Amino acid sequence: MNEIKTDLDLADQFSSSIFDDYQTALEFLTDNPDYSLLKFRKITEELCVLIAEKMALEFSSNKLNDRINTLDDSQIINRNTKNLFHDLRILCNDGVHNNKKTELDNDATFIQETKNKCLEKANTARKYIIELFEDTYLLLKLGKSISKISYVDCSDYGFKKIIFDAAISSSYLSKLKAGIAYETIAKQATIGMPLVVDNTFKLHHDGLLKLAANHYESAYKLSFKESNYHSDAKQLYQHCDAESLFRSAKIAASGLVNGVTEEEAFQYIKIAADRGYNEAVAFYGAYLFDEKRYEESKEYLQQALKVDSALANRYLFYIHSEIEFDNKLALEHLEKAIELGCADSIGELGILYHKGFIVEKNNDKSEVLLLDGISKGSYVAKRYHLIEFEDLVGQMQKGMQDFLDQFDKQSEQIQKEIEESKPKPLRVIKVGRNDPCSCGSNKKYKKCCGKNESPTPITTKNSSIFG
Known part of the structure; x- marks a missing residue:
């Protein structure tokens, strides 16, 4: 067996799948940390299954939470390893949560702050994964105790x-990986x-x-x-x-x-x-809901619950609150989506408290939840808070009125300039037959230009009608 010097070497001790997932997580750690969290979650699930297989243990549930507890109840893992498993499960839920739709948000600072928080979680998850690797390595007796290993420098990777x-x-x-890189860009x-x-x-x-x-x-x-x-x-x-x-x-x-x-x-x-691809199960269930195929949607969403899907819980909240009118069950799914790391669900619960729907109206609690959702990257919470708590509509109306007032002033000025730029009226001069001809010949008009014509009025420019 090769000497273990780095965290990648350690990942390679378990399976090719775990090694590939861990290397992929490192490659995307800086530029797409939410995808790294998803991979760390998958590794956590794979390690759980690997331990069970080595110990000839069969799971009765597909949920990671239940499987971790089964390993603990069977006294296969100690308390420290159990806590590592659960910490990773909770920490990585942000990566597992898959938004069905994305919206362009023009607040670059808000998005960058959200990404930085996700990167912090991904780095913490990496540390926990390495500790879990070490515990699992010793538990399965894959080799002797591991000396201190070095972390692979993620700056060597990149899109x-x-x-x-x-x-x-x-x-x-x-x-x-290249497809994910382009999609992230x-x-x-x-x-x-x-x-x-x-x-x-x-x-x-x-x-x-x-x-x-x-x-x-x-x-x-x-x-x-x-x-x-x-x-x-x-x-x-x-x-x-x-x-x-x-x-x-x-x-x-x-x-x-x-x-x-x-x-x-x-x-x-x-x-x-x-x-059975988990993201597809929840995504397709959400699509069926949007298509108003509620029975089929519910079937897929409930199937997605087997793997603790935040998206599935969020859409089941919609089904039970808007279609089946089971408010108690709706609230349970919304709270579960929040537990699984869905920031938008935090915002939606804040909205419920503000409207007094399903829960008792409480504006203070509403604002606390909305701000919590915003801090975790919820566009839903941010938009609603701007409108309801920061008087965005009032600001927009005031801004529109200021614009209209300024427009009126500019219109008046433009109208004034137009009037001033109009050509001055022309004065009509009647030339008599015995008057000097206007052509400048010094002859009388009747002897010059008016020789064969009757007297005709002519006009001259740049003379006032009152001149």
Whole structure:
């Protein structure tokens, strides 16, 4: 067995899947920490299963929380290891929570603060994962005690390296990582942009998403070639990498992939969901809710609850509060979504307290929850707090009135300038037959220009009507 010098060496002691997930988490740690949290969560689940398999223990639940407690109840893990598992489960829920839709937010400071908090959580999760690696390594007696290991420097990684590796590699995993990199860059490009953007920005943003979709498509096709079913093309969607398929279809559903309709895209998402890919299960359930297919939606969302899905709990809150009118159960799902790290659900609970719906009206508690949601990155909480607690509407109305007053003043000034710039009226001069001719010949008009004409009025410029 190779000597363990770094955290990557330690991850390699368990399985190729755990090693790949840990390396991917490090590669995205700086630029996309929420994806790193998702990978750390997956590693936590994999370690839990690995310990159970080694100890010939069968789980009766798919929920990570229940599985950790089962290991503890069976006295397989000690209290410290149990606490590490639970700390990681809670810490990584922000990465597991998947927003179905994103909105452009023009507050760059707000978004950067949110990212910094997520990065702090990801770094803490990395520390916990390494401690859990060490505990699991000793528990499974994979080798002697581990000497002090060094952390791999994440500055050696980055999107440029990820994209370059994808260009020279035929590995499906490298293509998947590049797709995530492009998708992250597209998301970051929206920071600081106004809600109404010009066509140039849209082309740039959509172009990045198309690049992401192309890499995801390459990833799931390459993963199929690496499978045992590659000889049967009809089995492509059933045996390719489910994450790559889901991510590709999600972009296609927005109309950015040529040759793939929205209906076809959601069929692929359904395939990924039916194959058990957790994010796809919750996402497809949310889609069915938006399509008002509530019974089907509820079925998928309840299935997603098996893996502690914040998105599923959030949409089940909508079903029970808006469709089935079971306020007690609705509130339970909303509180569970909050427990699982859904910042928008914190904002929604704050809104409920402000409106007095389901819960007793309490403006003080509402504002506390909204501010808590804002501190954790909730756009829903931020928008509602601006409108209801910072009198955004009043500020907008005052701003509009100030604009109209200024517009009236400018209009008056412009009208005045227009009047002053108009040509002065012309004076009509009647020339007599015996008057000097106006052509300057010094002859009488009747002997000059008016020789063959009757006297005709002529006009001269630059003379006042009163002159």
